[in-house]
Amino acid sequence: MKKFDNIDVITFDADDTLWDCQSxxxxxxxxxxxxxxxxxxxxxxxxxxxxxxxxxxxxxGYGTKAFTLSLVENAVAVSRGKVSAPTIGKIIDMGKSLLQxxxxxxxxxxxxxxxxxxxxxxxxTKGELLDQQNKLSRSGLGSFFECVSIVADKTxxxxxxxxRRLNILPQRMLMVGNSFRSDIAPALAIGAAAAxxxxxxxxxxELSDEFEHERLVRLSRFAxxxxxxx
Numbered sequence: 001m002k003k004f005d006n007i008d009v010i011t012f013d014a015d016d017t018l019w020d021c022q023s024x025x026x027x028x029x030x031x032x033x034x035x036x037x038x039x040x041x042x043x044x045x046x047x048x049x050x051x052x053x054x055x056x057x058x059x060x061g062y063g064t065k066a067f068t069l070s071l072v073e074n075a076v077a078v079s080r081g082k083v084s085a086p087t088i089g090k091i092i093d094m095g096k097s098l099l100q101x102x103x104x105x106x107x108x109x110x111x112x113x114x115x116x117x118x119x120x121x122x123x124x125t126k127g128e129l130l131d132q133q134n135k136l137s138r139s140g141l142g143s144f145f146e147c148v149s150i151v152a153d154k155t156x157x158x159x160x161x162x163x164r165r166l167n168i169l170p171q172r173m174l175m176v177g178n179s180f181r182s183d184i185a186p187a188l189a190i191g192a193a194a195a196x197x198x199x200x201x202x203x204x205x206e207l208s209d210e211f212e213h214e215r216l217v218r219l220s221r222f223a224x225x226x227x228x229x230x
Contacts, residue, residue, distance in 0.1 A: 002217045004193045005230035008168050010116065011187075012145075013177030014125035014132065016199040017222075019103040019139050023201045025067065028094045032071055035090060039078045049074045050204055057205070061152050063128030068095025103135040108223035113144040115226050123148045124162055124175070126182065154182045156189050163190070176225060181208035188213050195219055195228060 015021035029049065033042040040048075052074040053067065060066035071091050075083045113121065123145045125132055132150045136142050147166065151158045163170050170191040177183025178199040185208065187194045193215040217228055 001224070001227055003228050003230040004174055004215075004217075006172055007174045007193065007229065008172040009120045009122055009166055010174045010176060010225070010229075011122040011124045011162070013175075013179065013183045014123060014136065015127070016178045016201070017106075017176065017183070017197060018109050018123075018141060019105055019135065020199075021101065021103075021135075022199065022203055024098055024101045025203070026201055028071075028098060032075075032091060032094060035087060036075055036078060036083070039083075045074075045078060048078050052077070054205060061128075062126050064095060064098040064131050065128055067098070068092060071095055099131055099134070101135070103139040105139055105141060106222060108221055110141065112223050112225055113141065116144075116229075119229075120166075121145050122162070122166065124151075124154070124159075125149075126151050126154045154186060156186045159186050159190050159192065163192075174229075178202075179206045180210045181206050184210075184216065188215060191215075193217075195225060197222055 012018060029046060030042070032049070033045040036045050039045065049070065053070045056066060056070050056073070060069060071094070072088060075088065075091055121144055123136065127150065129150050136148065142148070149162055149165070159175075160170065163173060173187070173192040174195060175183055175187035175192050176195045176197065178197055179202070180196060184194045184196050194213075194217075196216065196218045197220075219225065219228070
């Protein structure tokens with residue numbers, strides 16, 4: 001297995017890397033499509049929702065609140081304004097339920113973070129500030145990280161800014177995450193190393209082409225992180 005040396009900081013994504021997030025969103029989407037079944041089949045409703053989310057991304061960004069607004073907007077659109085107030089209320093409740101998802105650490109996460117004690121560990125995630133802070137609190141993992149950075153989007157510029165904040169060269173950072181688009185590609189682009197740990201569910205807007213790289217390793221288990229550190 002490939003090993004990395006001269007790594008000063010290990011940076012971790014949060015959602016679907018440290019805890020399950022996307023499967024809860026997928027469950028809400030399934031219930032949403034069923035609720036609106038009189039206006040189209042599940043594929044039609046889901047396809048329209050994806051287009052609504054994509055169109056809203058620049059204005060609303062990522063997170064539960066943006067998702068909930070898109071659910072409501074899409075319901076009005078696919079029903080041609082016929083959706084009832086009680087149904088809108090149910091949709092809002094579905095969205096709000098995601099603000100209380102358990103954020104239970106995935107297998108091996110707590111033990112691996114504990115095994116990395118003594119290293120500089122950082123949490124770097126995107127989304128809505130309060131929601132992400134609350135998930136971290138519910139996870140019970142906050143004490144493992146010397147720094148928590150929550151940004152609107154994980155661009156190359158944000159990765160470079162994080163390195164400046166931590167006073168390290170990008171080449172001395174390892175980024176660990178499930179999304180090739182948000183966690184892996186931009187980290188590699190600025191010269192960092194990256195460990196890709198795919199999750200079993202991926203949001204459509206996070207799908208991207210993958211590639212090989214000399215500073216990239218793919219892992220099947222979170223616990224394998226300890227095996228790639230020289």
